[in-house]
Amino acid sequence: MKDDAGAAPAIRVESVSKRFGDVAALDGVSFDVRPGELFFLLGPSGCGKTTMLRILAGLETPDAGRILLNGRDVRDMPAHRRGAPMVFQNYALWPHLSVAGNVAFGLVERRAPRKEIAARVREALARVGLSGLDRRLPGQLSGGQQQRVVLARALVLDPAVMLLDEPLSNLDARLRAGMREEIERLHRETDISFVYVTHDQSEALSLADRVAVMNAGRLRALGAPADLYHRPPNVFCADFLGEANLIAARVTGTSGRFTAVQTPWGAWRAVLAGASAPSAGASVRCLVRPENLRPAGPGPAANRLRAAVRSVRLNGPTIAVRLDADGTALRAALLSRPAPLPAPGAEGEWEAAPDDTVVITEE
Amino acid sequence: MSGRRGSCALLAAVLAFLAAFLVWPMLDVVRRAVTDREGFTLLYLRNLLTEPLQLEALGNSLIIALCTTAAALAVALPLAWAVARRSFPGRTLLSGLLLAPLILPPFVGAVGMKIVLARSGALSTLLMRAGLARGPVDWLGAYPLLGVVLMETLHLFPIMYLNLVAAFANIDPSLEEAAVNLGAARGRVFRRVTLPLAGPGLFGGTVLVFVWSFTELGTPLVFGFRRVLPVMIYDGVSEAGTNPAGYAQVLFVIAVAALGFLISKRITGRRRDVATLGRLSVARREPRLSAAGLALLAPFATLLLALAVLPHASVALVAVGRRWFLTALPEGFTLEFFARAVGSDLTRTALLNSLGLALGAAALDAALGFGIAWLCVRRRIAGADLIDTLAMAPLAIPGLVIAFGYLGCFAGRFPGTLLDPRFNPLLLLTISYAVRRLPYMLRAAHAGLEQTSRAYEEAAANLGASPWRVVRRVTFPLIAANLLAGGILCFAFAMLEVSDSLILAQTEAFYPITKAIYVLMEGLENGVNVAAALGVWAMALLAAAMLWAAALLGKRMGQMFRAG
Numbered sequence: 025m026k027d028d029a030g031a032a033p034a035i036r037v038e039s040v041s042k043r044f045g046d047v048a049a050l051d052g053v054s055f056d057v058r059p060g061e062l063f064f065l066l067g068p069s070g071c072g073k074t075t076m077l078r079i080l081a082g083l084e085t086p087d088a089g090r091i092l093l094n095g096r097d098v099r100d101m102p103a104h105r106r107g108a109p110m111v112f113q114n115y116a117l118w119p120h121l122s123v124a125g126n127v128a129f130g131l132v133e134r135r136a137p138r139k140e141i142a143a144r145v146r147e148a149l150a151r152v153g154l155s156g157l158d159r160r161l162p163g164q165l166s167g168g169q170q171q172r173v174v175l176a177r178a179l180v181l182d183p184a185v186m187l188l189d190e191p192l193s194n195l196d197a198r199l200r201a202g203m204r205e206e207i208e209r210l211h212r213e214t215d216i217s218f219v220y221v222t223h224d225q226s227e228a229l230s231l232a233d234r235v236a237v238m239n240a241g242r243l244r245a246l247g248a249p250a251d252l253y254h255r256p257p258n259v260f261c262a263d264f265l266g267e268a269n270l271i272a273a274r275v276t277g278t279s280g281r282f283t284a285v286q287t288p289w290g291a292w293r294a295v296l297a298g299a300s301a302p303s304a305g306a307s308v309r310c311l312v313r314p315e316n317l318r319p320a321g322p323g324p325a326a327n328r329l330r331a332a333v334r335s336v337r338l339n340g341p342t343i344a345v346r347l348d349a350d351g352t353a354l355r356a357a358l359l360s361r362p363a364p365l366p367a368p369g370a371e372g373e374w375e376a377a378p379d380d381t382v383v384i385t386e387e
Numbered sequence: 388m389s390g391r392r393g394s395c396a397l398l399a400a401v402l403a404f405l406a407a408f409l410v411w412p413m414l415d416v417v418r419r420a421v422t423d424r425e426g427f428t429l430l431y432l433r434n435l436l437t438e439p440l441q442l443e444a445l446g447n448s449l450i451i452a453l454c455t456t457a458a459a460l461a462v463a464l465p466l467a468w469a470v471a472r473r474s475f476p477g478r479t480l481l482s483g484l485l486l487a488p489l490i491l492p493p494f495v496g497a498v499g500m501k502i503v504l505a506r507s508g509a510l511s512t513l514l515m516r517a518g519l520a521r522g523p524v525d526w527l528g529a530y531p532l533l534g535v536v537l538m539e540t541l542h543l544f545p546i547m548y549l550n551l552v553a554a555f556a557n558i559d560p561s562l563e564e565a566a567v568n569l570g571a572a573r574g575r576v577f578r579r580v581t582l583p584l585a586g587p588g589l590f591g592g593t594v595l596v597f598v599w600s601f602t603e604l605g606t607p608l609v610f611g612f613r614r615v616l617p618v619m620i621y622d623g624v625s626e627a628g629t630n631p632a633g634y635a636q637v638l639f640v641i642a643v644a645a646l647g648f649l650i651s652k653r654i655t656g657r658r659r660d661v662a663t664l665g666r667l668s669v670a671r672r673e674p675r676l677s678a679a680g681l682a683l684l685a686p687f688a689t690l691l692l693a694l695a696v697l698p699h700a701s702v703a704l705v706a707v708g709r710r711w712f713l714t715a716l717p718e719g720f721t722l723e724f725f726a727r728a729v730g731s732d733l734t735r736t737a738l739l740n741s742l743g744l745a746l747g748a749a750a751l752d753a754a755l756g757f758g759i760a761w762l763c764v765r766r767r768i769a770g771a772d773l774i775d776t777l778a779m780a781p782l783a784i785p786g787l788v789i790a791f792g793y794l795g796c797f798a799g800r801f802p803g804t805l806l807d808p809r810f811n812p813l814l815l816l817t818i819s820y821a822v823r824r825l826p827y828m829l830r831a832a833h834a835g836l837e838q839t840s841r842a843y844e845e846a847a848a849n850l851g852a853s854p855w856r857v858v859r860r861v862t863f864p865l866i867a868a869n870l871l872a873g874g875i876l877c878f879a880f881a882m883l884e885v886s887d888s889l890i891l892a893q894t895e896a897f898y899p900i901t902k903a904i905y906v907l908m909e910g911l912e913n914g915v916n917v918a919a920a921l922g923v924w925a926m927a928l929l930a931a932a933m934l935w936a937a938a939l940l941g942k943r944m945g946q947m948f949r950a951g
Contacts (some may be wrong), residue, residue, distance in 0.1 A: 083845050103848040104856075110849045116842035120864045129860070130850035177850065187849075 040089030412792030494605030496698025554588020756828030831873030835866030
């Protein structure tokens, strides 16, 4: 992370709201994007993340709230003055212009000298690995190549901020992996702040410096991917960021640095996700990620439960196990080993370390 | 946003133009129809329905319109069904050829048919030789209504056909399959499902053909049939400033047209959702036309096309025929009339006038159509719907009415200026041509904008292009083909516009082609031949323009003539 948290934010979003008819697309959303950061807006479709991006670009006007770009309020700044080029989900490559014409578009608008335009277009195309295709029309390119042209079209302007709207969603699975690395490389090689919108949590977790998780127009969490994955502040994030076992529990007190809770399988110890500790007697849920649930071993006392194996599936690197613990369905993910798989129907003790058990108080 | 002010200015400009050259002249016509020196009066409207001469003209016009509409429907329905719902060899060719009659103007065709149908003409001669008639028959003199109806049917049935094809093609096949599945036999499916679903298209075509034939001036005028409403209006032009009778007649025409379009709009609007329900759900594959069907269709279509081309073939024959008198074909052939058609001052001026007027009208339409469509589709600002409705209105307003309105509205108020058609009609002619064909341009521009994703423009704004630059660098190039095609259509129609040309152009220096043809026909020896040659020149220009437009628009060409 090329972050210096002290510097002025590249983008500041202050309590932005936007309604479309009866639907609140954005409801009081605030966040900062730091200079040079790879910032993700993550959420299910319809959560408002694309609306947020379009507001940043000036393609929509917020009903309330403020947007600052490099410290400047952009309320009255029309889209074409914002200097925040966008990578459109459907590319929006102009079919009447060649690859070079598309990439040169923004430079022409800035009235750059012709020679400079040619040189910078060449350089931008080389950067995305498309040298020599500058005379082609967009229709003559593959999907992956078109995606690269869109990136070049934005990069060539050497902007402070770049907006990416689901840039990988139109690519097939194999291209997607390659392009993911490509975007990461481009970000690393520049000082540009990326605001990257996606509904794919694995994209966000693997690339982001920080992630803003959104749902139904609200910001639900903001933080580094590892923090959000392992210590989600609410049930929505726990669920949306990965597979989650969420176990109903009641807080009984504290136990050292842990919170003591009562679960259907006895007293457990767990860590807190939020800053504020729930009072004794509060109903909460305990998150255990499937990869943290394992057959009980001889080690120190952990959080234990008895469960029967319902099904076992080999996924390659992991084995997905479905468990039934007194009517509660649980999942476990074990590392693949050339050992016999757990047999369906087998009953046994399973456990999770207190450090891998997270108390979640919010829905 | 900075684009906002520009949009409002554009809206105001377009609105002002439409108000001055569409709304005001129409309102002026209405006002003058119900006032005379003493003030408000319904006398002239009442005269229209009580004076025997006017009543006869009105009756004749209605008969012509009704018969033409019925005949066009009878001809178009089987053709449209076959082309839309069945596959057969030559289908593409047929659907293209069926457009030809629409493009060939009946006014020019009538010049030729007048010769063919005359007492000493080819038809009479052929019938006598075959022993089917005892003496020469003046067909036009004996059956003037029939002649007009025939000409107009042959000209207008493609409009009906295009509306029906579109209506049939828009019906989701699964709706018909559902009917079959629930036990309806084929004939019953057509009657209970297909035809009702095609209703809006059918009605839209009917109204267009009815209004068009009710107000057609050129054909009866050339045939010398003066007892129809449009010709009476034309004959009253010289006293347009003083006598309200003409305005009352025009008001009546407006009322008929408006009524038809109101009804059609209601019917078209209500059913649209159903007819297009899930249109793309099933890939359509039309069944083959049965052998019996083909045996019926082939001669029918051939005969129809032959008939439709006959008037224009006869024009061509008149243009090259040396003597065509009591013979089946001319006795000798010559290119003299072609040479005279481009050689004389009258005709050369007319050709140049028409070219300039048509180019001007097409350019004006391109600007107006693009501006209006952009305001409606992209800006959606308040008032855009109003100008859209206004700009589409000329579909229902006959050229006769517009020309008459201009004459009454501008001639007296701005004497000696470019707005006075008696002084110099070129500006008003350009504007009237443009206003009349604006709906076609608007459709072309609308279609272009709707097929062009907004994202292209957003991307341009996002990369630093101001609203005006976005239009120039992205929007305009992307829909240029649509605008060009629409412009060519406007150009083609303007070249052979009849009613406004005849009414507005009153001095020889400003005659467009059509007026020159009309004047030549009435004039000196061989005038008809020269008129025909001039007509052939115009048709050649027209055909070239239409072929070009068709190549640019492809299948979308048909959409331009639909009602809904």
